Amino acid sequence: MHGFPWWPQAASGYARQINFLFGSLLVIAFLTAGLVFFLMLFFANKYRHGANVDRSGTTKKTWRFEVSWTVATLLVFVGLAVWGASTYVHLYNPPENALQIFVVGKQWMWKAQHPGGQREINELHVPVDQPVRLVLASQDVIHSFFIPALRIKQDVVPGRYETMWFRADRVGRYHLFCAEYCGTDHAKMGGWVTVMNPRDFASWLRAQGGQGTLAAQGQQLFHRYGCSGCHEAGGTVRAPNLNGLFGSPVPLSDGSVVIADASYVRDSILDPKKQVAAGYAPVMPTFAGQVSEDDLAKLVAYIQSIGPQPGGRA
Amino acid sequence: MHAPVRESYLNASVGIRSWLLTTDHKRIALLYFGGITFFFFVGGIAATLIRLELITPQGDLGSPDFYNRLFTMHGIIMVWFFLIPSIPTTMGNFILPMMIGARDLAFPRLNLLSWYLYIAGGLITLTALLLGGVDTGWTFYEPYSTFYATGYVILTVFGIFVSGFSSILTGLNFIVTVHKLRAPGMTWYRLPVFVWSTYATSVILVLATPVLAMTLLMLLAERVLHVGIFSPQLGGDPLLFQHMFWFYSHPAVYIMILPSMGVISEVVPVFSSKSLFGYYFVVWCSIAIAVIGFLVWGHHMFVAGQSLYASLAFSFLSYLVAVPSAIKVFNWVATMHEGWIRFDAPMLYAFGFIGLFTIGGLTGLMLAALAVDVHVTDTYFVVAHFHYIMVGGAVMGFFAGLHYWWPKISGRLYPDYWARFAAILAFFGFNLTFFPQFILGYLGMPRRYQSYPPEFQIWHVLSSAGASILAVGYALPIFYFAWSILRGPRAPANPWRATGLEWSTPSPPPPENFSTTPTVIRPPYQYDRGKPCMQAGDV
Amino acid sequence: MSEATSPRAIGIQYATLAQEREAVTLGMWAFLATEVLFFGALIAAYLNYRVWFGSDFIAAARMTKVVLGTANTAVLLTSSACMAMAVTTFEAGSKRAPVLWLAATALLGLAFVAIKATEWWLEYQERLVPALNFDLSRYGGIAEIFFVFYFCATGLHALHLLIGISLVSWLAIRIGNGSLVPGGSTTRLIGLYWHFVDIVWIFLFPLIYLAGRTT
């Protein structure tokens, strides 16, 4: 696509929808601007200083014409705005069975982590025709995960999890950029998104030889950090049993009830005193600073895997 | 060989002290004019270096850090030290009191204080830039600007904080002047539209700039004292900074465009020798832009992570704010209908303004459509959009006003053909510079990139070529205005056959503007069959 | 703030004294509108965080000294009344009464600053001052954010109060030595400024001190 590109690739149904929406906005804008340009040049030429032409004011332009012209253009544009908004809302509810990939933005690189444990930097391999849901986190400043070919972009604000999803339907290799200024190498913080057909994707996953699934790695960490000491049967300290916990309501000591979702698990690991389970002493030490973002994701995946089957919502 | 030199505000008193301690609104306007011209070229040099850098896909004009400081310098200087002060402080200061028949602004000494605050802020920011500059972008997004940026953020932010007070005091001065110092007979509906636009701009200046002052103070507190207001490490929310920053910065773009709209509303009727179409519409649209301008800032944060509800609300409100601008464009074009159109330099700049501002406004409507914004925000599409509004609109309007009131300000005429050539050159240079950036934007080229994928290079080369033409278009006026001051023919009181009060006093005007306070007998822009009917009667 | 020209020689740009009085009043109110938005930006940020953080933010607010805060509000309200008395008596033409009322206003202002200083000192003892000795592990990040707001708001308010006190004292001296006579607007404007500083505290008081008192 070197040489003279003037229209971007569209690698998903959503991208083509955006092309269509942008195209119609372009047409309406072209008509409006064309009208203004034409009228301006026509009047400038017809009513030149020297030209003796009928200026008797016969065509009395009343404000009714002006109001109707303004309302008409406004309605057309508001129609396009509603269309734009509905397409935007579509981004906010990902399908259930999406493949979830955990992406961390760090100053000047993107680190992706597949559920099978495969990790890649500034690269993202995804299967074609399957919804993929990205959970994005940042480790320092605001970045923005931007794939032009899929027409999607999401700022990644540190301290929050952002989600975004897409279903690519054309195999190929597309640009990945960071779109929010994040420092010296903001321009180099990008790479490639490779959409592969399922067979190649499966062989790629095997080739990466992930160190076992996220949940398996989570289990090793569960023991290495000593969680099993308390949380498994026969533990020395009385601590809530985590089997079957994920996704179910947990009564807290201050009387409120909270769903044991990913945030609750993450909060309990890094800040246990905030939401203590009812009937238990707040003795759990905080692991903030010891458990890195990646290990955190593995521990959550493990607790999710021992939750009630089928797996609760992440 | 010239007529005996009549006493004017220029030679009423001589010497540096008479200029640096003047309370004459006309002299302060010229002091400001010197300041903003200097900063316009400082920002312009940064823009030229950026365009030179972007000719090649890989970054080869200095390190990435240098490039980051370049675009930040370009942004800060152009926004706070050229665009925001440009028309209100020069033409506003000079022409507004004359248009309403006043001898000076309501608080002359406050006006001088505003100039000193502007120069102080400018020098502080300039020292920061000379010491090494800032690499945060003109938006200073947290947490990069407070914890990770290495440049002179504190000094630069303090410079902007100081110059912000200059904006507040200028706005305050204009509001009180328009309310209290109108000449007898000058009712609100007899005010020229430039006065209305400057009044609407002053409302925004007074009500938006304090929020910027507080936001910058909190940013300074965070960076200097290492406390965490927005810092995510303590659980704070970086989006709160963006909310408070854009609450000021979107009205700020209306501060930049409204005065230019005022100038165009003055120029088009005069050079069509016909009254402005729909005066009441144009006037109340200026006020509507100033008010609704405060409700739309969220469209800068559609992808930043704000709630879906807020994005929907801000997207819809952004379509409302476009309506007054559309009405004004329609009225300017309708004014030309059945007029006697002359193609002097100010009118050519006005044509350029109407054309480019329309494109800028329409691309703004495209950006306000949520789904499109997700793709094109933070890309060159946005860069092209706001340059069409600010350079195509505000700067074209500034040049239109400059060429329109130059005879009144300097008392000299300038060579008309050179001025028309400069206007046409700037128009084509501008389009060649920024239209390719729309295409780059939709292709997905992000903003603030020193190096980019090679397939985008063709558009960057076109854009850089256009930038060199635009640079010539902006440099030309220096020469023929200099020539005009030194050897230009003396200007009559009303060279363009306009109707405002400022044209019924000699040019350059005497220190007290009018020998006797004029009484206004009719609304502005009254022509009968092409002959101007002066507002102050045929004195 | 805006020059208060002595009543006789009004500025060249004014035709009549009434025109100047109205212009100067409008100018002052426009300036107060900018101050409303200057403090308002801080209060808006505070309200947003309170909605967004919820209980942690309110828990931090419980650590402020409500007794001292209430006393301070009473002091400032009284000083506002004294200022109003000063303006009325001055424009009524008397000379001694306004000086006394202005002195009372300044003294009450100083009392407010004194109470504020003791409060800050207590908070310093409890290691609640961000950037100096805030005990992060004990109170947590969100409490630190609350106290950054607390010190920003009360600090800026105290600064405005000190400016007010110096203006009031300067005014008392000029009325005392007779160089300021009724007719101008200076006293009224400084009165407006003082009442504005009082209004800022009227809004700061419930937001900072009364949050989360019902445990």
Add this chain to the structure above:
Amino acid sequence: MSAATIWRCWLALILLLAATTASAFVPLGNFNLPVSLTIAVVKALIVLLFFMELRASRALVRAFAAAGFFWLLIMITLTGADYWHRTDARAPIDQTKPR
């Protein structure tokens, strides 16, 4: 404005202060903030209308006074539109320490 009205207003302000402080200790759930803010607005109005003589001023001066507060309301409501409806998973931050 007579001395009597000034001291009557002063008394009203002190009573309102007592009321707002007292109301803070009454458990009203999330009505505490609205109640204390309305009382604050009433106190502010007393100061504005009587001490700052807005009651006797011309409409233009009243408009200038109201403008500041109205624009502040715009800011609070529209930023509120974001913060009232934010449904994000706030993650405990494991941020690499800045340089």
